[in-house]
Amino acid sequence: MSWRRILLWLLLAVPTALMLRQYASGEALAMHMYHPSGETALRLMLLAMLVGPMTDIFGPNRFLRGWMAIRRNLGVAAFCYGALHLAFYFIDMGALAYVIDELPLPSIWTGWLSFAFMLAAASISTDRAMRRLGRSWKRIQQGVYPAYLLACIHWWLLDRDAGPALVHLAPLLIVWTLRLDLRRIRKHRNREQTA
């Protein structure tokens, strides 16, 4: 592991340290950690998902290449914050029976399903798994799209307010639209050139 990667992970661990300190000091209850841990997970996932479309739109440059190089780390970190979110959930609920009892609620199972998609993607995030799985690697990684959408729905239902979830969805909608548009324009231009 290079020193840069170590530095990156130290940086990614800072929010965890802050949350654990707040919780351990008794300043906050486990339920107060739902929001910071979940939001950090979603934001890291957003960072991991933005760089691809942005590279397609703006073309590769040094900044985007650097960002792209850490994309998998961002995704795995997002999963780790999802796991932390879940750990606080178990602490808050106190007993497995209570966790199971509220599993059928839409605001809860959407969160679980989102986590399952992220777990699948994170568990094959090594170079070895990437080589071994070939094409299906990408398909499993694409599970982060439903994961992200489900996480937004989870947040919306729990908050009884779509605002924060929409804020986290908007950047993706923007880059996806622009990318789709550029593809169409390029295709059109190619056709004109060959004609």
Place this chain on the structure above:
Amino acid sequence: MNRFSRNSLALAAAASALAFAQPALADGDVTCGAGPQENWEPERAVSRKAWQRGWEVLEVLVQGDCYEVYARNEQGQAIEAFFHPETLELLVMFRRGREIFRKDGFTG
């Protein structure tokens, strides 16, 4: 300007507007219709009210013009209840975002 179609720019603009219009869209807040805070019952009064229902109170907060209580009910369910701060009446109650109780006629 020609690189993107007008449609996509409109959609991008709409998406950003949606993102920035967030506070205006916020509808998750409950309005209890209470008067000035000096007429409110103290927080421990609402805690007692919740305790009388058999709840384990985790936190009492002032949310807008309501008392908001995070608690566990007798079945161990995580609940979020809004009380009128003057009458200490239970107005509305949610379980993980799902409304499970609303006082007759309460629309706030």
